[in-house]
Amino acid sequence: MSNAASTASASGDDIVVIGSGIAGLSAAVSAAEELAGEPGRSVTVVDRADPAQAGGNSKWTSAYLRLEDIYEVADSFVDDVVAFSGGRTSSSYVETLVRHLPETMEWIQGHGARFRRFPTYFVNSSRPRLQPVGGGEGLLNVLRPAAERLGVRFRYRCTAQRLVRDRAGRLTGVVVTGDDGEQTVPAAAVVIASGGFEGDPETLAAELGGDVDRLIPIAPGVTFNKGEGIRMAVEAGARRAGQWDGFHAEPVDPRSPDPEALVMVFPYGILVNRDGERFIDEGRGTVDETYESTARAVWAQPGGIAYLITDQQFDAVTDRRRGILTSVKPVVAGTVTELAAALGLPEQRLARTVAEYNDAVVDGPFDWRKPDGRHTQGIEPPKTNWALRVDQPPLLAYPVACAVVFTFGGLDTDDSARVLGGDSAPIPRLYAAGECTGIYHDKYPGGTSVLRGMIFGRIAGQTAARELGTFPAERQAERTAEVTGG
Missing domain, CATH: 3.90.700.10 (Succinate dehydrogenase/fumarate reductase flavoprotein, catalytic domain)
Known part of the structure; x- marks a missing residue:
């Protein structure tokens, strides 16, 4: 980090979530619920957009869900999703999604979300689709107030740039840039939920090939997804997954x-x-x-x-x-x-x-x-x-x-939403969910992106909070001193 950069004061920010779309807010709310009642521990969400525009692609999508009913997928769901990728999507990942579906839907309805069966724009399709009332924005509008009630702090117009580690290689914070210049937000755990790289023409051109200038952003949220979350994890040793030259069109x-x-x-x-x-x-x-x-x-x-x-x-x-x-x-x-x-x-x-x-x-x-x-x-x-x-x-x-809706290339994660390194082992205290994680190949199985963002976002928040409990108190104090220079 540059000597000119300022450093945030020690604030007890134990979990930092990057991005406030469906995956990010699901992670923030679930982490805050897990940490409730534990003094000195908190959750902070950073998002490069201002409050009116925050939410990434989730804010703009109709958010159709590939469900038979609120708590049920079709019998062929796992096989279908894996088949769409030519067998390259992890069946374990999809099975985990299905297993956590009922409790996640119960959870988000408990925060006020409602769902209905609604005709889609696929005029001759017979596949099941369920939609949250208000679409993707409707989901954000129930999770954001829930996060605020739980004490989650939001830092808008704030872009996460890179992870900070101590001399032993342990995660200690996130460097961010925003209205106050460059700062380091202390963090014992980080959840990356900042979408793909569809908003970065340079990376699109490098990964996709073809004339990317001809691709039209599906919605304004696309322009905020520039891939920094993916890049900072890869720089920290994360393994790439998904089809990096593919995208949802x-x-x-x-x-x-x-x-x-x-x-x-x-x-x-x-x-x-x-x-x-x-x-x-x-x-x-x-x-x-x-x-x-x-x-x-x-x-x-x-x-x-x-x-x-x-x-x-x-x-x-x-x-x-x-x-x-x-x-x-x-x-x-x-x-x-x-x-x-x-x-x-x-x-x-x-x-x-x-x-x-x-x-x-x-x-x-x-x-x-x-x-x-x-x-x-x-x-x-x-x-x-x-x-x-x-x-x-x-x-x-x-x-x-x-x-272009979102890119297929992203980070490799396990079934607990932990980011995996090149050796297939989880990178300590680093988690990811949503479109920044790479599971898709060839063809997008419609109605799964918001669904997996919600389910694995919640898993990421819960895992981060529960694993945070393994940090001894003296290590918490040591971590704060290392980040703040104390």
Whole structure:
């Protein structure tokens, strides 16, 4: 630490939580509950945002949960989540999540959270989803007051930069920067819950490759997640986990200023790139199974943009508005030529693409609610379901781009949320939960991010508080002296 840096006074800050999204607040509240009644011990949360913007991605998400009921997952939950990763996600991690689900849901409801079954923006999905009332922000709005009642201190506009260790390598504090310059917050234990690195273009470019400038932040919370929590743990010897060149992607309207301006109705038309050509089977599966790979395929197109083109038959999709979260109206035109001109696409090529597609459609029954087998024949790429001709004007078009929600790469942790080092042993007094921990590969199993943030955030807080009890009193005094220079 620089000699110019100031040092915080000894304040008894025993546990420092980095980040105040669902994982961070779950950790802070559960740790404070464990430490209640123990004098001289406290919990502090640091967050780089101001109070109105704090909460990371959790503040903006709908927070759908992959649950059959409040206390139950589907019988295939563990197998499904592991299969999404090609077998690389730890089944033990997922089994721990399932085991702690009932008590965690009971706990957060005890703090005032409520849940309901609510139709999702996946208009043709049959997978179960539960949603907290008020979405992710609703969860934060019950946990933050609970934390304050328990005496948790919040330091906003305060960015954690690096961990501090004593000469023996023991964790003693966290260096932070904020309105008061650089300080060291004393800590006997640290919980990292600061999200991924999706808000840092330099790290994104280094890890993902591709033109990351084309990726649209799904919501304002993305910009606060710059990866310092992950980096400081790696510098302390933490092992990396998850797919570092992968990220959770969603298809959005690039014209829209709305957070999560989703366009989840791509199966009911054709997707063309800016050259006027189709590039993907739009109907290869239900929306919840294909939206992420569709968004990534759009990112790979020239300029990172595509256009969903449909016509008046789109009205037959009676729940279509549920899958369109952009507030910007579609581009409307009477003919393919007029639509091409309005979108700035090559007119002849688009006309040929639409004509070839229309000629390839095989007639059959149409059912927007489920895969209906109505397909094309003799063209590449094919369309496997929901293949209706685009021939009933006026025509409609939505621009579509790829949004980054969160990154898959992060820290390796055990089932008690302890950060693991390169030797697979836990790093003493260092814990992590939420999107800063790496479990995902290839494809995101929807409805699991907020769920794991809440469950493992609570586990992290409890583990940190309980293991803190193994510190002898004289070591507490020694630690404070080392950090404060006393």
